[in-house]
Amino acid sequence: MFSNLFHSAITAVYCGTVILFDLIKERSLHKSLKKNLLQVSIVLVWFIVLAFEYSGGRSDSFEQGIDLALSFRQFMTMIGAMSIAYKIIVLLSVIGFIWLLRMKKDVGILPMIIVSGILETAFLLLLNAKVHYMSRVEASWGTWFYLILFCVTVFVYVCKSVGAELDNNIGDDLRDKVFWGSLLTLLIMIVFSWYPDGKFAISSTRNPDYDQCYDTSSYIFNSIVDADRAGQTEMVLKLPKSDRADEFTFVPQIGNTVSNSLYLQGIISHKINVMEEFDESLNERFLPKE
Structure with missing residues (x-):
């Protein structure tokens, strides 16, 4: 609950969906709330966290206004950045879900996952309309989390339904073949998800070069x-000189920010006072080409 809003919403939305489904089933708000006290508590705590986040100091830095259209365009960019192989997996999962419905098979928690995913995406679109982060994987992770959960769960229920049919109609030999076929399918899905390298296509307009981004991070970290x-307690970190108004990497105190983080994470053994020295000769290496 006390992580950032992008991620804590995953839990809060699911708990809210559980309450909603139970409310529809029980047709009684009192019974539904009483039955789901844990979920209600989590949602209430999350709303308190939401209030703190809204009034926090960093919230003042997001003053660019609400732009829902931009948030939606960034979301579509992320969908377009998904690999073809993963889109195939999603399509097969949708077909599998439709097959379960048509054959009147057990769909278990799939409706809850779908509704949670829709609500999570709606929340993230609204939140990122303010902070303009929808094109970042970590900011839109809730949507991809529920999509992955949907795909995996559909696969489980399809295999369960097929297995039950085999138990009723055929012998062990064919059932074993289906088991190994299902296992092979799962392995193929894992390979597809990993291939070619597990990275989304770059959606940032600021610096579209992945290798350059990696070089920058590695340079500051390794220095x-x-x-x-x-054994140094002080150091000079040379950085390129940027004249961008929205520059946030090559700025004064970036070295101490990284140094303090590395110390708190136990990566370095003592705090190091970092002084930045800006050198235009590094511009060609680190600054994106216009």
Whole structure:
């Protein structure tokens, strides 16, 4: 509940969906709330966290206004950045879900997962309309989490239904073949999800070069780690000189920010005072080409 809103919403939305489904089933608000006290408590705590987040100091830094259209465009960009192989998996999962419905098979918690995914996506679209982060995987992770959960759960229920049919109609030999076929299918899905390298296509307009981003992070990180291993308590970190108004990487105190984080995470053994020195000769290496 006390992680960032992008991620805590995953739990809160699911708990809210459980309450909603039970309310529809019981047709009594009192019975539904009483039956789901844990879920109600989680949702209430999350609303308290939401109030703190709204009034927190960092919230003042997001003053660019609400832009739901931008949030939706970023969301569509992320969908377009999914690999073809994973889109095939999603399509097969949808077909599997439709097959379960048509054959009147057990769909278990799938309706709850679908509704939770829809509500989570709606929340993230609204939240990112303010902070403009929908094109970042970590900010839209709730949507992809529920999509992955949907695909895996459909696969489980389809295999369960097919297995039950085999138990009723055929012998062990064919059932074993279906088991190994299902296992092979699962392995193929894992490979498809990993191939070619597990990265989304770059959706940032600020720096579209993945290798350059990695080089920048590695350079700052390794410079501080090397200073720690050398026993230094102070160091000078050379950075390119950027004239962008929205620059947030190559700025004063970025070195101490990274250094403090590395120290708190136990990666370096002591705090290092980092002083930045801006050098235009590094611009070609680190700044994106216009």
